[in-house]
Structure formats: structure tokens, C-alpha cells
């Protein structure tokens with residue numbers, strides 16, 4: 001858990017994470033490893049709300065069987081420290097109530113959620129769920145990158161028949177479906193990977209495909225469209241007078257104002273300031289929130305790394321209050337930059353292009369200010385004004401944002417939101433239900449192909465999505481098996 005940011009900062013070709021910078025200028029990461037995001041993420045585990053499940057149209061009973069299937073295997077109760085406790089009590093004091101205790105459920109108020117890190121800080125990932133499979137019927141290829149899906153176009157409707165993939169030595173192979181009519185390909189390459197793979201396989205807007213000399217299998221203008229990333233803004237609270245234990249996300253406030261308040265706490269174990277970090281908000285991973293997005297560059301990260309050793313330890317001691325916008329209305333898109341699947345496509349999220357998102361952020365920052373000024377919070381920090389003044393003067397160098405000075409000025413808060421936007425990596429969309437896939441996740445216009453992952457979401461579920469992405473995997477797996485059994489086919 002302590003090394004969370006190190007994986008994301010590793011930009012070597014063998015890293016488990018692949019950095020991308022959206023055209024907005026925000027640095028981001030995507031998983032490139034078995035287990036997907038669950039192998040590199042911050043671990044917080046929390047379900048979607050009952051109303052979300054109803055709206056999407058999932059079967060309640062199967063949903064309620066599928067979440068616990070995950071939880072029993074890889075989810076833990078967090079080791080709850082003073083920082084997270086202070087945030088919990090302060091959220092309640094400012095009215096983000098009731099307190100719902102430790103729960104996976106999505107309920108208005110304040111709660112403590114689950115985590116895929118165990119008490120010794122060891123990560124448990126979606127890859128572990130494979131342990132329940134029948135090893136006689138499963139082949140896992142960990143270094144296989146699918147280049148494209150292949151179709152038989154001789155019939156009325158194109159039918160997926162296999163995939164072409166490359167191994168770690170760059171050799172090309174084919175995996176072909178058996179002739180059993182129920183055989184199909186299920187793509188789970190995530191919100192960036194799945195639309196990219198469909199586009200490279202000839203499913204997407206005809207004009208864009210032709211520009212890349214890709215033969216059109218299905219002309220669908222919606223592939224890669226409607227992408228969103230929930231904007232995140234953070235406030236750093238220096239804690240100058242006590243030991244701060246590192247934690248990722250544990251406490252959340254689910255507000256009625258359309259924002260989620262979460263908290264993380266940064267400070268490495270090392271006494272060497274080079275190794276101190278801010279965890280989720282580490283500048284090393286491009287969360288350069290004190291520089292407006294368009295000015296964030298790899299050089300800016302290098303510059304930060306160079307000057308980091310000169311920063312006092314106090315700059316790293318403290319916690320972050322995270323403010324995430326639920327259901328952003330700002331939308332973007334993915335388009336191919338080239339035909340190499342290993343390269344990132346061109347990704348745009350258009351953060352804060354919709355005024356409603358800006359208005360939510362302003363409300364959220366005002367709530368954070370209230371929280372920081374609450375009695376419980378003051379009791380916890382025992383605020384040392386001298387140290388705060390010192391930090392205020394160096395917050396830009398330390399790449400942390402303290403509470404904006406003029407929170408009553410809406411215009412400058414709006415600018416603060418736009419200038420300090422970073423990501424919480426909850427990007428979704430690109431293969432929306434009803435547009436790219438049907439309600440049973442079959443790709444529209446072809447046979448034998450489904451997409452089951454976060455690319456199908458219109459709205460990111462819960463305060464954080466991984467529980468529901470994993471649940472959906474189990475849910476659809478059971479559903480498909482039941483359908484096949486219903487038809488009398490072998491499984």
C-alpha cells in the first residue's frame with residue numbers, strides 16, 4: 001500500500017501501469033497487468049447505490065449474490081487511523097450525516113468502506129478471483145496483447161471468430177473460437193482499451209476508421225464517445241505536530257450536493273525527504289495540482305523531483321481531503337492516434353466544460369473549508385498557526401493546495417477548480433449501453449462479441465467504481481452460464 005504511487009510513477013515499458021496524458025493536460029494512468037486497475041489502484045471498495053442498480057436495470061438478486069462473492073475473497077476492513085477518524089467526525093459535524101458505520105453500501109451520510117489491502121498492507125486483486133475457476137478449462141496468457149478482433153463477414157451479420165494477439169517477444173498468434181454456437185469473445189479491456197480495440201477491429205465511426213485505413217465492419221458513430229472522468233480537487237492539511245500514518249481512502253462523505261468527500265493521508269516511512277510522498281496526490285505521478293493542466297509536462301515532474309529534496313519534511317506531513325464530482329456532465333471522446341494497440345489513443349475528457357460540474361466543485365470546496373474549520377478537526381490538528389503560515393508560503397513549491405484564501409468569491413473558486421483539477425482515475429464510457437452494446441452487453445451490429453467493463457458505464461458507480469466493475473464480471477459470467485445451461489449447451 002505504501003508504494004501505491006511508485007507503480008504509477010514507473011513509466012518503463014514493463015511497468016504495471018501505463019501513463020497517459022489527456023488532451024486536457026491531466027496526467028492519468030491505466031493498468032497494463034493481470035487484474036487490471038485492481039492491481040495498481042488505491043484499493044477502496046464500495047458498492048453502487050440501490051437506485052443506480054435499478055436505473056441500469058440489473059437483476060437485484062444476482063447483484064446481491066455477486067458483490068459478496070467478491071467481498072468474501074479479496075475485501076478487508078481497513079486499519080482505521082487518527083486522520084481518517086478526524087475526517088469522519090468532522091464530516092458528521094458539518095452535517096454529512098447520518099454515520100453509517102463500516103459498510104459497503106452507498107448511503108447518504110458518512111461511512112467507512114472496505115479495502116482490497118489486508119491489515120499488513122498487502123494487495124488482493126481481481127486476479128485472485130481466478131482461483132475459483134476450473135483450471136482444466138482455463139488458459140491465462142499474461143503477456144498476450146490483443147491486436148484486433150477478427151470477423152467472418154460472409155453472412156448477413158458479421159460474426160466475431162477470433163482474436164489476433166502478440167506475445168512478449170512480439171510474435172503474432174491467433175486464438176479462434178470453437179464451432180459451438182454459444183462461443184463468444186468477451187472484451188474487458190477497460191474504458192480506454194475496449195473502445196480502442198473495437199476501433200482497431202473496424203467497429204466505430206466510418207470516417208475515423210477510413211482515415212486510419214481500417215476496413216469498416218460496423219459503422220457506429222458512438223464508439224469512443226461519451227467518455228468522462230470525474231474531476232478531483234484536493235486540499236492539503238499540514239499536520240506539523242504529530243506522526244502521520246499513511247492511508248489511502250477509507251472514510252467517505254456521500255453528500256446530497258453531488259460531491260463525494262474522501263480522505264487520504266500522505267507520508268512515507270522513510271526519513272529521507274526524497275522518499276516522502278503524498279500518496280494519491282503525489283506530484284511524481286503527474287498530480288501536479290498547483291500548475292494549471294496545460295502547463296503540466298514531464299519536464300514539470302522532473303523539475304518537481306529535482307527541487308523536492310529542498311522541501312522541509314513538514315511539506316509531506318499531513319492529509320489530503322479529496323473532493324470528487326459525482327455524475328459529471330462534461331463529456332469527451334477517444335479517437336485513434338495510430339493503429340498500434342500499445343500506444344494510447346487520443347483521450348479528451350473536457351473537465352469542467354459543463355457549468356453544472358463547476359458549480360458542484362465550488363460547493364464541494366466550500367464544504368471542505370467548513371470541514372477544516374470544524375471543532376473536531378481543530379481538536380485533531382491542534383493547528384499550529386506558525387507552521388501553517390510557513391506552509392502557505394511554500395504550497396506551490398511543495399505542489400499542494402491549501403484552502404483557497406477567498407472561498408466567498410465564487411469566480412476565483414471556479415478558477416481554482418479548473419486550475420487544480422487532477423484525476424481519481426474513475427474514467428468511464430466509450431462503449432455505452434444502448435449505443436455500442438445492448439443491455440446484455442453484446443456489441444451492436446455483430447454476433448459473438450460482448451464488452452463487459454467500465455467502458456459501458458454512463459455514470460461511474462458508487463463513490464469509487466471497482467466493486468461494481470468486479471461485481472459486473474461475476475454477474476455477467478453467471479448470467480451467460482445460466483443462459484447456456486437453459487439452452488442445454490455444455491459449459
Ligand SMILES: Cc1cc2nc3c(=O)[nH]c(=O)nc-3n(C[C@H](O)[C@H](O)[C@H](O)COP(=O)(O)OP(=O)(O)OC[C@H]3O[C@@H](n4cnc5c(N)ncnc54)[C@H](O)[C@@H]3O)c2cc1C
Nearest residue numbers: 033036037041042043044146189190193425454464465466
Ligand atoms: C491509480 C488508480 C487508482 C484507483 N483507485 C481506485 C479505488 O481506490 N477504488 C476504486 O473503486 N476504484 C479505483 N480505481 C478505478 C478502478 O480500478 C477502475 O475503475 C477499474 O479497474 C476499471 O475496470 P475495467 O475492467 O473497466 O478496466 P481495467 O481495470 O483498466 O482493466 C482492463 C484490462 O485490460 C487489459 N488490456 C487492455 N487492452 C488489452 C489488449 N489489447 N490485450 C490484452 N489485454 C488488454 C489491461 O491490461 C487491463 O488488465 C483506480 C484506478 C487507478 C488507475
